[in-house]
Structure formats: structure tokens, C-alpha cells
Amino acid sequence: MQNNTVWGSGGVLVLIVCVLLCIALAVLGTRLYGLKKDAEQERSKCEQILLAFSDAILIINPQGRVEMLNSLAEKLTGWTRQEAVGRAYGEIYNTRGADSDLIAEALEGRSRSRSQVFLMSKGGQEFAISDRVSPLLHDYGQLLGVICTFKAMTRRQTQQARLAQLTFRDSLTGLYNRAFFEQELPRLDQPARWPLSVLVGDLNGLKLTNDVFGHSVGDELLIAVSHAFLEVCRPEDRVFRWGGDEFIVLLPKTGQDEANAIRQRLQGALEGRAVGPITVNLPLGCSTKEHAGQDIRAVWQQAEEEMYWLKTVEHTRFQKETLHGIVKELHGRSVAEKEHAERVSSLAEELGRYLGLANHELRKLRLCGLLHDIGKVRIPEEILNKPGRLSAEEYKKVI
Structure with missing residues (x-):
């Protein structure tokens, strides 16, 4: 009887504990449900505020994907909320022609703003906008996402922005020009952007192309080079057309090894590009400023000197290949043209022998005879x- 009493007391005790646990769980569940509802209501309230905001707003999650955009953002980007959510921000907020990627910087914790930049909509329409991008941080500093606010500029502001863009852009290639280089070099030559690397390139064969084919073909050659630069270089890099056939690239926060890797990628992008029989050949010199003791213009000069050394080494080979390509193009059009050129070359050599010219002069004379009609290659x-x-x-x- 005594054992039954003990077990009976224990059973009652267990029952009481179970009842208390059930009550606690029920209270906790109710509380959690209430908190969830409160959180949902707060989120809904925040979304409604953002949707009603007078500026266009884009919310990006820490993975770089669109989480929310309001109606003004839908209008400017051309993407509906349903289409945009979950996509990479670069698809929706297309400012690829801009100097820098502000959203990428905000994902690293930095706030930035721009007074003017051009946004390309889904339908291909371009808008001049001003924007501000900031990280969204938890109380403990954890990144929750990024908020991007932007608004379209007025027609007058857009015209002024385009004029400002033209002031610092090369009209042919769309790259930055020499005037902007002089403004941008001291801005980038700061400790926060070191190491600062410099690439200097000089396009081979531009004068020959202009002389033989005309300046329109030479322009195509320059445009082909600019496309390669834009494909390879990063948003934070600055690419300039310095002169007629000269290019400079400034690479902030880029050491020598990384700069050499970018140079190799550029050479790979240029390889195989051609305009008619003229292949694109751009020797590139490279140098890097690592610390305050280096003068950035001396570093630039070092890159230029390396480029000229490469140009000298490659010049003869490139010239031979280019002339061979031009002659092949001309003679490939007509057997008569080839026979005529060879006949003139032979007659020129005979005349040279009659005049008693030396062998090296005879070789030049034969070549002149072979190339005397080279200008015909530009004629349809x-x-x-x-x-x-x-x-x-x-x-x-x-003519």
C-alpha cells in the first residue's frame, strides 16, 4: 500500500509538470504567433511606405538579388515587381556604362551617391538619373541588404548631363578623353586607391590603314580596340583614348600581378580581331604605384617605355604581316592584278640592274614594284x- 501511494504521488507530480509545460508551450506559441503577425504587419507597413515613396526605390538582398522595387522603379527600369524579384541587380539596374558599381560597393558596406548617371531600361530606353546607394545594417553591423534610391532628371538636366558626358568622352570610341585623364589621375592617385596600376598602349598600323584604306577603316580599327577594353576592364577602371592611336588604362587597387593578368586578358580579347586584312595589334606596357614614394607620372612613363620597347620588337613582324595581308587581299580579287604587280616588280628590278644598283636596293625596288598599286585595295x-x-x-x- 505504501508503494502504491508513492507511485500515485509521483504520477500526480508528472501530470502537473506536463500540464504546466503544455500551458507554457501554448502561451509561447501564442506569443510567437503574435510576434510573427507583428513582424508581418511591420514589413507590410514598411513596404507600403517604400511603395508610396516619391523616389524610385530598389531593395537588394545580401546575395545581390532584387528583393523589392516600388512603382517608380518599375516605370524607370521597365521591369515589373513580379519579373524583377529574385533576379541579379545588374539585370534590373543597368548602369553598365557608369564609372563604378555603387551597389557592389554598398554590399561591401560603403554608401555612395551620384549626381548623374544613365540608366538603361528593359526596353532599351536611356534615362539620366541621380542615385544614392546605402547598405542596410543590423544593430550588430550585419549586412541585411542594400537600398538604392534614384530619380529621373528633368529634360534640361538630361541635356546638361549629355553635354558634360561629351566634354569628357572621345566622340569616336566613347572612351574617356585626355581632358578627363588630367582630371581623374590626381583623384585616383590617393592612398585609398593604391596600388594604382597604369597600362599604356599604342595601336600599330593606324597610319598605314588610314593611308591605304581611308580614315573610315582606321576608325573601325580604333572602335575594335575600344570594344576590347570595355569587355575586359572592370567598372572601377578608367579607360582613355589619349591621342590618335594611344590608349591609357588606370587600374585602382590593382597590384602588379593583377595588372599583368588584366593585360593578358586584353591581349587575348584583341587576338584575332581584324578590320579587313588589317589585324589589331596593340603593344601594352604596364607599371604600378605601390606607395607614396613613387611619382605617378614616373610610373606612367615606365609603362610607356615598356610599351615602346614591345612596339619596336614587334614592329618589323607586324609590318610584314600587314603588307602581306593587304597584297593577298588585292591579288585575291583578280589574277590580272597579281600578274600586273609581278610584271612591274620584274621590270623595276631590270631597270635597277641597268642602273647598277646594289642588291639591297634591288630588293627594295622589287618590293616597290609589287606594292605600287596597293591603294587599289580600298576601291570596291x-x-x-x-x-x-x-x-x-x-x-x-x-580618288
């Missing part, structure tokens, strides 16, 4: 082989 084949008289328009193309 249908005009070059036309049997009758040329029209006035055709004659303009010939």
Missing part, C-alpha cells in the same frame, strides 16, 4: 573591274 571590286566609264559617284570613291 565592282568599280575596280568595271569595263566602261565610271560614274561621277564612282569616280569620287576612286
Whole structure:
């Protein structure tokens, strides 16, 4: 009987504990449900505030994907909220032509703003906007996401922005020009942006291309180079067309090894590019400023000297390959042209021998005879082989 009493007391005790636990769990569940509802209401309230905000707003999560955008952001980007949520921010907020990626910087904890930048919408329309991008941080400093606020500029502001852009852009290639280089170099030559690397390039064959094919083909060659730079270089890099055939790239926060890797990628992007028979050849020199004891203009000069050394080494080979390509292009159009060039070359050599010229002079004379009609390569084949008289328009193309 005594054992039954003990077990009976224990059973009652267990029952009481279970009841208390159930009550505690029920209270906790109710409390958690209430907190969840409160959180949902707060989130809904915040979203409604953001949606009603007078500026366009984009919210990016820590993984770089769009979490929310309001109606003004939908209008400017061309993306609906349903389409945009979950996509990488670069698809929605397309400012690839900009100097820097502010959202990427905000994901690293930095706030930035711009007074003007151009936004490309989903439909291809371009808007001049001003924007501000800031990280969203937890009380403990943990990154919760990024908020990007932006607004379209007025028509007058847009026109002023385009004029300002033209002031610092090369009209042919769209790269930055020499005037902007002089302004940007001291801005980037600061400890926060060291190591600062410099790439200097000089396009081979531009003068020959202009002389033989005309300046329009030379322009195509320059544009091909600019496209390679824009494909390889990062948003924070600055690419300049310094002069007629010269290019400079400033690479902030980039050491020598990384700069050399970028140079190799550029050479790889340029390899195989050609405009007609002219291949793109751009020797690139590279140098890096690591500390305050180095003068950035001396570093620039070192990169330039390396480039000229490479240009000298490659010059003869490139010139031979280019001339061979031009001759092949011309002679490939007509067997008669090839036979004519070879006949003139032979006659020129005979004349040289008659005049008693030395062997090295005879070689030059043979080459001159072979290339004497090289300018014909820029004339359209249908005009070059036309049997009758040329029209006035055709004659303009010939001269």
C-alpha cells in the first residue's frame, strides 16, 4: 500500500509538470504567433511606405538579388515587381556604362551617391538619373541588404548631363578623353586607391590603314580596340583614348600581378580581331604605384617605355604581316592584278640592274614594284573591274 501511494504521488507530480509545460508551450506559441503577425504587419507597413515613396526605390538582398522595387522603379527600369524579384541587380539596374558599381560597393558596406548617371531600361530606353546607394545594417553591423534610391532628371538636366558626358568622352570610341585623364589621375592617385596600376598602349598600323584604306577603316580599327577594353576592364577602371592611336588604362587597387593578368586578358580579347586584312595589334606596357614614394607620372612613363620597347620588337613582324595581308587581299580579287604587280616588280628590278644598283636596293625596288598599286585595295571590286566609264559617284570613291 505504501508503494502504491508513492507511485500515485509521483504520477500526480508528472501530470502537473506536463500540464504546466503544455500551458507554457501554448502561451509561447501564442506569443510567437503574435510576434510573427507583428513582424508581418511591420514589413507590410514598411513596404507600403517604400511603395508610396516619391523616389524610385530598389531593395537588394545580401546575395545581390532584387528583393523589392516600388512603382517608380518599375516605370524607370521597365521591369515589373513580379519579373524583377529574385533576379541579379545588374539585370534590373543597368548602369553598365557608369564609372563604378555603387551597389557592389554598398554590399561591401560603403554608401555612395551620384549626381548623374544613365540608366538603361528593359526596353532599351536611356534615362539620366541621380542615385544614392546605402547598405542596410543590423544593430550588430550585419549586412541585411542594400537600398538604392534614384530619380529621373528633368529634360534640361538630361541635356546638361549629355553635354558634360561629351566634354569628357572621345566622340569616336566613347572612351574617356585626355581632358578627363588630367582630371581623374590626381583623384585616383590617393592612398585609398593604391596600388594604382597604369597600362599604356599604342595601336600599330593606324597610319598605314588610314593611308591605304581611308580614315573610315582606321576608325573601325580604333572602335575594335575600344570594344576590347570595355569587355575586359572592370567598372572601377578608367579607360582613355589619349591621342590618335594611344590608349591609357588606370587600374585602382590593382597590384602588379593583377595588372599583368588584366593585360593578358586584353591581349587575348584583341587576338584575332581584324578590320579587313588589317589585324589589331596593340603593344601594352604596364607599371604600378605601390606607395607614396613613387611619382605617378614616373610610373606612367615606365609603362610607356615598356610599351615602346614591345612596339619596336614587334614592329618589323607586324609590318610584314600587314603588307602581306593587304597584297593577298588585292591579288585575291583578280589574277590580272597579281600578274600586273609581278610584271612591274620584274621590270623595276631590270631597270635597277641597268642602273647598277646594289642588291639591297634591288630588293627594295622589287618590293616597290609589287606594292605600287596597293591603294587599289580600298576601291570596291565592282568599280575596280568595271569595263566602261565610271560614274561621277564612282569616280569620287576612286580618288
